[in-house]
Amino acid sequence: MDDRVHPEVRRTATEIDTMEIRGAATIADAAARALRTQATESDAADAEAFRGELRAAARTLYETRPTAVSLPNALRYVLRGMSSTTVEGARQNVVESADEFCARLERAQADLGEVGANRLRDGDTIMTHCHSTDALACVEAAVEQGKHIEAVVKETRPRNQGHITAKRLDELGVPVTLIVDSAARRYLNDVDHVLVGADAVAADGSVINKIGTSGLAVNARDRGTPIMVAAQTLKLHPGTMTGHTVDIEMRDTAEVIDDETLAELGNPTVKNPAFDVTPPRYVDAIVTERGQFPPESIVILMRELFGEGTSEPWVEP
Ligand SMILES: O=C(COP(=O)(O)O)[C@H](O)[C@H](O)COP(=O)(O)O
Structure with a gap:
């Protein structure tokens, strides 16, 4: 160090x-x-x-x-x-x-919350994945507009960030139904929007977010449920404009299973990717503080923001 x-x-x-x-x-x-x-x-x-x-x-x-x-x-x-x-x-x-x-x-x-809230109508139910402050800003603004919103919250294994979302929504007065991740498809019929955040948005409109987001989006598309991604422009990934891909973090397998249980199972290989990539065709709108965009057009905003290129100030010259 x-x-x-x-x-x-x-x-x-x-x-x-x-x-x-x-x-x-x-x-x-x-x-x-x-x-x-x-x-x-x-x-x-x-x-x-x-x-x-x-x-x-x-x-x-x-x-x-x-x-x-x-x-x-x-x-x-x-x-x-x-x-x-x-x-x-x-x-x-x-x-x-x-x-x-x-x-x-x-x-x-x-x-961004104000922009996203306009997509939510009084009486709507959303489904969330993980815990995103950008996504919650949309709900908060909708509630402030006097809309009644309900939520189906996926627990989001292995770290259960859905619990944080459930608590925050409760604080906003939003009634919450908590489900295990694998129950998402079952409840997609009951919701009006899938609402998630993003860790990065690529130039082609792909959304990188908590592992499980892409499966949720595919299921939502199959059920005709709109998928809304709340991502302020800080989440736009300049490197993807020149063809770079986003590195997906692999985390410690101890987050998935403890050593003792693992040994009882005969020590299978365990993988713990923290994020996945949702292709743009499964995303209806990317909501930013600069307005909402179909994913395929986000590159226009990226050119405006990063047109002059980016630096890497952590690298010694
Ligand atoms: O995937 C996660 C968090 O993953 P982790 O728990 O592994 O950090 C969130 O959806 C995004 O970071 C957006 O969050 P926000 O909208 O608050 O920026």
Whole structure:
């Protein structure tokens, strides 16, 4: 571990890795705040040393989880302006960018919520997968508009993030039916929308989200249930515009089964992919703070946002 990295940054990195901090937007917010701390606490001798420290901190955060593109997008945003020739100037650049990033994230989620809420009618029932703050922002805005919304919540094995969703929806006054993942198809007849978030959206409109999303979307399409993805523009993956694919995180198999039970089963191979890819043909709308898009047209927004290319500020020059 690089000893220039502030303990607070290391702690954030560990918490992202162990999923105490999880969900794409929340990870991005925590990473921006950690870089801010690195900047405010730095005692670097000159601006070059300061930039080296910030790059090292960004690398530590970048290397935690590979799939949610909000993380590298956050690091890029916060470090893009640290060009000053003095430590104080560069520090101010980072602090201002981090504050601006966190404020924009919050605003984007609220704006996205308003856009998504317009797709929900009074009396609608949604089905959710995993826990997405962007998706919940749509429900919250709909409830604030006075609409009665109900929810069928998939528990989302192996980590049961559906429990977090159930709790948040209950706090919003939304009646919840909790189901095991494999019961989703059975209940798709009873719901008006599938509503999920995204860890990344690719240039072709594919949606990368919690494992199980693609199967849910295929089943929903088969039943004629619309599939709505709530994803602020922070989730758009610039690398996919030049043909790169999104790395799918494989997590520890201990999340699926404990060693003792595994041994009783004769130690079969266990796989634990955290995310999957839903092709654009199974998605009806991607809801962002900039409006809603059919998945195939998201690339137009991406060209507008990333037209000038992107940097990798965690790489040493
Ligand atoms: O797949 C997950 C979380 O996976 P994990 O629990 O493995 O991090 C969420 O649907 C997206 O990150 C979107 O969340 P948000 O809308 O809050 O950004």
